[in-house]
Amino acid sequence: MWRRILTGAAAGATGTTALNAVTFLDMALRGRPPSRTPERSVEALVERSGLTVPGDHDERSNRVQGVAALLGLATGGCIGAVIGAVDVALGGAIGRRSIVSSGAAFTVVALVAANGPMTGLGVSDPRRWTAGDWTSDVVPHVAYGVVSALTYRSLNP
Secondary structure (H helix, E strand, O other), X not given: OHHHHHHHHHHHHHHHHHHHHHHHHHHHHHOOOOOOHHHHHHHHHHHHHOOOOOOOHXXXXXXXXXXXXXXXXXXXXXXXXXXXXXXXXXXXXXXXXXXXXXXXXXXXXXHHHHHHHHHHOOOOOHHHOOHHHHHHHHHHHHXXXXXXXXXXXXXXX
16 A cells, blocks of 8 residues: 555656656746746645744745645645555556556646645636646646656566
8 A cells, every 4th residue: 555655656756757847848948937826725724724934034935836836846746656656446447557547646636736735825816727728737737647657567567
């Protein structure tokens, strides 16, 4: 059981690297700025929790940016770990599925895990996204899903 969970976490981490690489490539090619929704999500969480982020303006901003990036990394790894646990419960069915099928599963879970909290916090509203917004969000998550599935399969032959 733990082997599947840990290999799922490793697969999620490699998928997160792919997601980041595709996002950075998109920024470089199109000259677009980075999304600020992760930082706005941290700000919303801090506000709702009653906590504070210490530091002057720059220090505080840097801390929020760092926490947002760490949450992204943790989300990617945790998605993989959860999929590994589900795979155990399903008797290894996820690991035996095609890369397209398991990649789609990783992608859908990642899209929900990333966008659900931002939507719930009122930081973003996917119903108002443009086609470009959707492309900038979905394509990196597909990269996450495919790379995670490939890694998971290779670690669980």
